[in-house]
Amino acid sequence: MVNVGILGATGMVGQRFIQLLADHPKFEITALTASARSAGKKYEDAATWYLDSKIPESVKDITVVDTDPDEVKDVDIVFSALPASTAAVVEPKFARSCIVASNASAMRMEPDVPLVIPEVNPEHFDMVEIQQKNREWDGFVVTNPNCTTIALTITLKPLYDRYDIKRVYVSTMQAVSGAGYNGVPSMAIVDNLVPFIGEEEEKIETETRYLLGDYDGETVTPASFGVSASCHRVGVVDGHTEAVFIEFEEDLEVDDVKKSFNKFKGLPQKLNLYSAPINPIVVREEENRPQPRMDRNTDKGMAVTVGRVRKDDAFDNSLRYVLVGHNTIRGAAGASILNAELISEIM
Numbered sequence: 001m002v003n004v005g006i007l008g009a010t011g012m013v014g015q016r017f018i019q020l021l022a023d024h025p026k027f028e029i030t031a032l033t034a035s036a037r038s039a040g041k042k043y044e045d046a047a048t049w050y051l052d053s054k055i056p057e058s059v060k061d062i063t064v065v066d067t068d069p070d071e072v073k074d075v076d077i078v079f080s081a082l083p084a085s086t087a088a089v090v091e092p093k094f095a096r097s098c099i100v101a102s103n104a105s106a107m108r109m110e111p112d113v114p115l116v117i118p119e120v121n122p123e124h125f126d127m128v129e130i131q132q133k134n135r136e137w138d139g140f141v142v143t144n145p146n147c148t149t150i151a152l153t154i155t156l157k158p159l160y161d162r163y164d165i166k167r168v169y170v171s172t173m174q175a176v177s178g179a180g181y182n183g184v185p186s187m188a189i190v191d192n193l194v195p196f197i198g199e200e201e202e203k204i205e206t207e208t209r210y211l212l213g214d215y216d217g218e219t220v221t222p223a224s225f226g227v228s229a230s231c232h233r234v235g236v237v238d239g240h241t242e243a244v245f246i247e248f249e250e251d252l253e254v255d256d257v258k259k260s261f262n263k264f265k266g267l268p269q270k271l272n273l274y275s276a277p278i279n280p281i282v283v284r285e286e287e288n289r290p291q292p293r294m295d296r297n298t299d300k301g302m303a304v305t306v307g308r309v310r311k312d313d314a315f316d317n318s319l320r321y322v323l324v325g326h327n328t329i330r331g332a333a334g335a336s337i338l339n340a341e342l343i344s345e346i347m
């Protein structure tokens with residue numbers, strides 16, 4: 001077994017890590033960290049557990065420690081669910097001696113840090129060699145994109161491989177869990193919608209083009225199509241919904257698009273990785289799907305569900321569809337775990 005730690009283990013994403021790793025065949029949780037507020041307490045006393053499964057017996061009695069490499073002994077991988085400002089300071093310290101698989105945005109766009117969705121751009125892992133040389137670390141940092149970007153980019157990948165994309169517009173309806181446990185007060189979101197999520201639109205617009213960009217062994221040239229996002233918080237607990245509008249250079253058939261979605265598979269599927277969904281994209285034909293409550297847990301929350309795939313007759317060569325992705329599984333903890341599984345297999 002590989003010993004793993006979770007940084008920020010008491011938060012929304014930290015709890016998902018614990019849930020997803022509790023029965024993992026290769027990774028064993030041996031260390032949990034959080035802020036000074038939680039350090040020194042047993043995990044079950046430190047965390048306000050919000051998931052509908054029970055706290056796994058194997059972690060209940062683990063003592064939460066400070067998020068400091070001196071406090072976390074004998075781990076090979078740490079999964080980071082820290083706020084970006086803390087991650088920026090702490091992740092490089094951990095990377096001196098172990099692998100850091102991070103959800104935080106702090107290091108995502110650094111030129112020697114891979115930002116990876118395993119089905120989309122596993123070749124970006126080659127950057128690790130440059131990172132270790134540049135920084136003289138024995139370990140390294142790999143990151144996964146923002147939750148909304150992951151679901152969007154998985155659906156764009158088979159289209160990008162087959163057609164010339166000119167522009168992408170996306171309007172999101174994002175779950176409250178995306179803001180963390182204390183993120184959105186109930187008084188702000190019940191009977192309401194908040195049409196602003198700080199820095200989210202910028203992340204989608206930048207990360208999507210970067211993930212689909214060309215890596216020449218040294219730098220990434222982002223994909224050249226434009227991306228425009230409008231992000232909104234809605235009163236859903238888990239599962240981000242996105243309405244996607246794409247303009248292409250050429251005309252296309254809806255049936256061909258659906259076939260591209262249905263047959264799309266990547267390296268995790270080829271290698272049969274433990275957390276890989278059988279089909280990264282699942283297409284629904286019902287006119288009222290996907291819906292977050294019904295579709296967020298498709299294939300253990302690791303598949304993105306797409307529906308309402310149709311031409312957009314208002315503009316030439318245009319397509320529109322709706323997607324749902326589980327933000328704390330496929331969009332966060334599950335994404336980091338899949339990255340770590342792929343690293344363990346290929347590096």
Ligand SMILES: NC(=O)c1ccc[n+]([C@@H]2O[C@H](COP(=O)([O-])OP(=O)(O)OC[C@H]3O[C@@H](n4cnc5c(N)ncnc54)[C@H](OP(=O)(O)O)[C@@H]3O)[C@@H](O)[C@H]2O)c1
Pocket residue numbers: 007008009010011012013014033034035036037038039067080081082083084086103104105145146147177178179180181182327328331332
């Ligand atoms: N939620 C999502 O859907 C989602 C998706 C993708 C990426 N992310 C990213 O994942 C990260 C975690 O998000 P989250 O939603 O899980 O946040 P969260 O619920 O607020 O949890 C934050 C975690 O970090 C710990 N922490 C806070 N300040 C700290 C400090 N100064 N030193 C050490 N630990 C500290 C907290 O510990 P205490 O309990 O002790 O305060 C808690 O364990 C963020 O960077 C976020 O942007 C989240």
